[in-house]
Amino acid sequence: MSQDYEETLAKMQGPASLDAGSAADYIALMKPRVMSLVVFTALVGMIMAPGGFGENGLHPVLAIAALALISVGAGASAALNMWYDADIDAIMSRTQNRPIPSGRVSKASALVFGLWVSGLAVMGMAVMINYLSAALLVFTIFFYAVIYTMFLKRATAQNIVIGGAAGALPPVIGWAAAANSLSVEPLIYFAIIFFWTPPHFWALALIKNDDYKAAKVPMLPVTSGVKATLRQIVGYSIVLLGVTLLPYTMGFSGLFYAAGASILGLIFVGMCVLLAFSKADQRNRIAGMTFVYSIFYLFLLFVLLPADKLVGA
Amino acid sequence: MSKEPENTQIQPPVWTEELLRQRRKRAAIMAVALLAFVGLFFLVTLVKLGINVTNRPL
Numbered sequence: 001m002s003q004d005y006e007e008t009l010a011k012m013q014g015p016a017s018l019d020a021g022s023a024a025d026y027i028a029l030m031k032p033r034v035m036s037l038v039v040f041t042a043l044v045g046m047i048m049a050p051g052g053f054g055e056n057g058l059h060p061v062l063a064i065a066a067l068a069l070i071s072v073g074a075g076a077s078a079a080l081n082m083w084y085d086a087d088i089d090a091i092m093s094r095t096q097n098r099p100i101p102s103g104r105v106s107k108a109s110a111l112v113f114g115l116w117v118s119g120l121a122v123m124g125m126a127v128m129i130n131y132l133s134a135a136l137l138v139f140t141i142f143f144y145a146v147i148y149t150m151f152l153k154r155a156t157a158q159n160i161v162i163g164g165a166a167g168a169l170p171p172v173i174g175w176a177a178a179a180n181s182l183s184v185e186p187l188i189y190f191a192i193i194f195f196w197t198p199p200h201f202w203a204l205a206l207i208k209n210d211d212y213k214a215a216k217v218p219m220l221p222v223t224s225g226v227k228a229t230l231r232q233i234v235g236y237s238i239v240l241l242g243v244t245l246l247p248y249t250m251g252f253s254g255l256f257y258a259a260g261a262s263i264l265g266l267i268f269v270g271m272c273v274l275l276a277f278s279k280a281d282q283r284n285r286i287a288g289m290t291f292v293y294s295i296f297y298l299f300l301l302f303v304l305l306p307a308d309k310l311v312g313a
Numbered sequence: 314m315s316k317e318p319e320n321t322q323i324q325p326p327v328w329t330e331e332l333l334r335q336r337r338k339r340a341a342i343m344a345v346a347l348l349a350f351v352g353l354f355f356l357v358t359l360v361k362l363g364i365n366v367t368n369r370p371l
Contacts, residue, residue: 022335023342061360065353120350128357 021105028099029082029110030075030117037298038074038170039067041193044302045174045186048309058178066129066177070170073121073137077166079114080145083107085153092211114145125177133177140169154216157223164197165190171302188246192301195240199233199272200294206230206287226283230276233290237272241265244301257308261301268297 046066051057058066082089082100090101099105118141126134148163156162168190175186205212205219206229212219221229244265248258271290278286328336359366 021339023339026339059360061356065357068353124350124353128354 021099021109025099025104026079026113029079029105029113030072031078031082032075034078034167035071035075037295038167039071040299041189041302042070042170042174042177043067044305045171045189046178047306048171048185048189049175049178051178052309062129063178066125066133066174069121069125069128070137070173070177072117073125073141074170076114076117076121077141077144079110079117080141081149083110083114084145084149086110088154088215088217091215092208094208094211118145129177130180132180132182133173136169136173136176140166140173143169154218157218157220159218160201161198164194164201167197168193184250185247185252188243188250188252189302189305191243191246192240193298195236195243196294196298199236199240199268200291200298202229202233203275203287203291203294207284207291234269234272234276237265237269241269247305253305253308254312256311257304260304260308264297264300264304268293 043063046058046063047053049057053060053063082098085095086098086100086107089095089098095101100107100110118138122134122138122141125137144163144166148159148166152159152163171189171193172182172186175189176182202220205221206226209219209221209226212222220232241262244261245258247253248255248261268290271286271293275283275286275290
């Protein structure tokens with residue numbers, strides 16, 4: 001008897017598996033905390049688009065529909081990410097309590113859920129909003145679930161640098177949903193999140209370095225060491241400061257935004273420098289503070305953009 | 314010829330009370346989500362048609 005036949009037989013003789021996942025587990029599959037930042041940045045993209053929510057802009061019902069579909073699409077790509085990464089999630093302390101590694105949702109169910117919800121979100125976007133935003137949404141889901149999760153994440157230390165493009169697209173989708181076109185402004189919002197992602201993620205990777213080593217994920221601290229990562233974090237934070245000032249230098253935003261972005265950016269650069277020069281026993285604590293501040297920083301930058309529009313109006 | 318296995322029947326899954334309760338809850342939430350999706354489609358249709366909703370022969 002062949003080995004395959006023995007295995008099949010063993011599976012047949014055991015009880016068929018049942019999915020014991022609760023609704024909360026399926027919501028957890030969609031990474032709701034990441035979804036909230038996606039919704040927020042997409043909303044800012046919509047507000048900043050020509051017309052915004054004004055008379056010639058997007059109807060509030062359509063805006064709510066677009067935001068719901070963008071968030072659901074982002075959630076579906078997260079479910080696909082968890083489906084593919086279940087093996088490494090089970091190894092890392094930060095992720096081992098996720099629905100699949102903890103056994104509450106089966107891999108097959110997560111895959112089916114992710115594919116169905118992705119399809120509904122993209123089709124809904126195409127029918128209810130416009131084809132451009134639907135195309136951008138499908139590209140975002142594909143880039144995150146396939147390019148980042150299946151190829152980049154386990155292959156290169158530049159995984160989150162290139163993969164950051166997926167997280168940077170929501171304000172572009174929001175803009176496209178409202179304007180049905182693209183221009184330089186949404187690409188600058190894209191660049192802000194794109195250059196924000198590496199220092200944000202590497203601060204976390206420094207804290208969870210042992211986890212990534214155990215799971216053999218080639219994050220920068222694993223492949224190039226802590227010192228090289230700290231240099232990169234400082235470098236990216238300085239580039240990010242310059243990129244966040246582009247809306248002002250290109251004339252899209254006013255002094256109110258420029259002043260706020262400068263202060264917030266200088267604080268971030270300062271924290272990254274502090275992290276780079278920190279002693280080994282203090283590093284994790286400062287990396288944690290830098291990580292938390294980076295979320296606060298991005299949130300406030302995207303508050304400043306529409307606030308500046310209000311102030312300038 | 315190799316010996317045939319004695320038990321090749323698939324054993325049915327065991328639905329415990331807890332699993333059934335979770336399945337009912339999942340189904341209820343799925344129903345709500347689908348209804349919300351239908352409602353959204355309806356509202357978007359009204360918004361897109363605008364005043365033309367009432368512009369039809371009676």
